[in-house]
Amino acid sequence: LVACSFGFRCPASSGLRARHGSMAVPGYEVAGFVETIMQMVPIAVASAIGMGACLVATRALFPTVAKESHDALAPSRRFFVSQCVVSGLHALVSGPAGTAVLQQLLFSDPPAYAACPAQPNLATVAAPPLAVWTCGFTCGYFVYDSIVMLVYPEFTRAELGNPALMYGHHLISLLVWPYCIASGRAVVFVSFFLFTELTNIGQALFLVLNKGKMLPSLETPVGLVWALSFLGCRIVTIPWLLKAFAEAVVTSDCGMAPFDRALGALTVPLPILLNVYWFALIARKAMRIVAGSKPPPKEAKAE
Numbered sequence: 378l379v380a381c382s383f384g385f386r387c388p389a390s391s392g393l394r395a396r397h398g399s400m401a402v403p404g405y406e407v408a409g410f411v412e413t414i415m416q417m418v419p420i421a422v423a424s425a426i427g428m429g430a431c432l433v434a435t436r437a438l439f440p441t442v443a444k445e446s447h448d449a450l451a452p453s454r455r456f457f458v459s460q461c462v463v464s465g466l467h468a469l470v471s472g473p474a475g476t477a478v479l480q481q482l483l484f485s486d487p488p489a490y491a492a493c494p495a496q497p498n499l500a501t502v503a504a505p506p507l508a509v510w511t512c513g514f515t516c517g518y519f520v521y522d523s524i525v526m527l528v529y530p531e532f533t534r535a536e537l538g539n540p541a542l543m544y545g546h547h548l549i550s551l552l553v554w555p556y557c558i559a560s561g562r563a564v565v566f567v568s569f570f571l572f573t574e575l576t577n578i579g580q581a582l583f584l585v586l587n588k589g590k591m592l593p594s595l596e597t598p599v600g601l602v603w604a605l606s607f608l609g610c611r612i613v614t615i616p617w618l619l620k621a622f623a624e625a626v627v628t629s630d631c632g633m634a635p636f637d638r639a640l641g642a643l644t645v646p647l648p649i650l651l652n653v654y655w656f657a658l659i660a661r662k663a664m665r666i667v668a669g670s671k672p673p674p675k676e677a678k679a680e
Contacts, residue, residue: 425517426513426514426517449590450588450589450590452532453531453532453535453536454536454588454589456529456532456536457532457536457537457584457588458584458585458588458589460522460525461580461581461584461585461588461589462581462585463518463521463522464518464522464577464580464581465577465578465580465581465582465585466581467514467515467518467574467577468574468575468576468577468578468580468581469578470511470514471511471514471515471518471571471574472571472572472573472574472575472576472577472578473575474507474510474511474514474571475511475515475568475569475570475571475572475573475574475575476572476575477507478504478505478507478508478511478568478571478572479565479568479569479571479572481505481507482502482505482564482565482568483565489502490502493624493625493630493631493632494630494631494632496632497561498625498631498632499565499621499624499625499631500562500563500565500625500626500631500632500633500637500641501561501562501631501632501633502561502564502565503561503564504558504559504561504564504567504568508558508564508567508568508571509558509559511571512554512555512558512567512571513555515550515554515571515574516550516551516554516555519547519550519551520547520551522543522547523543523544523547523548526540526543526544536588542651546651549644549647550570553567553640553644554567554570556640560637562633562637562640562641563625563626563633563637563640563641563645565621565625566618566621566622566625566641566645569614569618570648572610573610573611573648573652575606575610576603576606576607576610576611578606579599579600579602579603579606579607580603580607582599582603583596583599583600583603586599587600600662600663601663603659604659604660604663607652607655607656607659608656611652611655611656612652612653612656615649615652615653618645618649619649622641622645622646625641626638626641626642626645627642
């Protein structure tokens with residue numbers, strides 16, 4: 378993805394899919410209403426598993442493994458660090474799984490999809506089973522995180538400021554991602570966003586060290602690795618993502634219904650804008666660390 382962002386051989390280009398030809402895959406049909414509803418079942422099951430794992434991690438992991446650091450923190454900071462631990466554990470599952478899904482869709486031989494208007498194509502390729510479960514698990518984390526912010530509003534505002542941006546991020550993902558995965562629409566884009574969860578591993582570890590006052594000698598190198606991973610996964614790949622978005626949603630008739638194209642046009646650009654905004658916050662924090670200045674009272678947490 379990084380290479381094709383600079384103009385090299387790009388998975389979303391016709392060059393890769395040329396071997397597949399422009400003929401439709403025999404027996405392929407875009408998922409209908411019944412198939413979409415049935416596909417929601419494993420997504421719901423995986424969501425329940427994700428929520429359960431998050432609850433167990435919150436109640437047991439941080440207070441047990443780092444008891445002294447946990448007990449020394451103020452209640453709101455203890456709450457925040459616990460949620461960072463949960464976020465990191467979720468990213469350890471969803472990030473590598475999302476990477477495997479994206480690799481399967483973009484780099485399989487023969488390719489998983491053909492050039493538009495053949496079916497399946499970039500916009501209508503069906504979700505692999507791992508994508509179904511990874512999407513569900515991630516949605517379970519989003520539900521959990523939203524509930525926690527609602528149950529602990531004072532702690533949330535004390536550590537994150539206004540959580541409206543996070544609520545919007547979670548809600549849109551919860552409404553759009555399961556539909557896309559279950560119906561076989563824009564699966565490549567959802568898989569890409571699942572792949573970017575990899576960067577939350579470094580984010581969670583940095584925030585645990587920084588806010589939890591643990592292992593200060595590791596804080597700067599971990600923060601640097603996090604910033605570089607965010608840059609590589611979410612920023613450098615933007616040209617490829619925009620190229621794929623233009624091909625699948627904007628300029629080509631890939632067989633998506635008007636509603637699906639409108640949904641893609643409205644929602645795919647949002648994570649790009651959020652990633653640019655979050656990277657600006659990361660860069661600003663990095664400059665403060667280098668300069669040795671104190672941070673402002675409240676900051677948004679990147680997802």
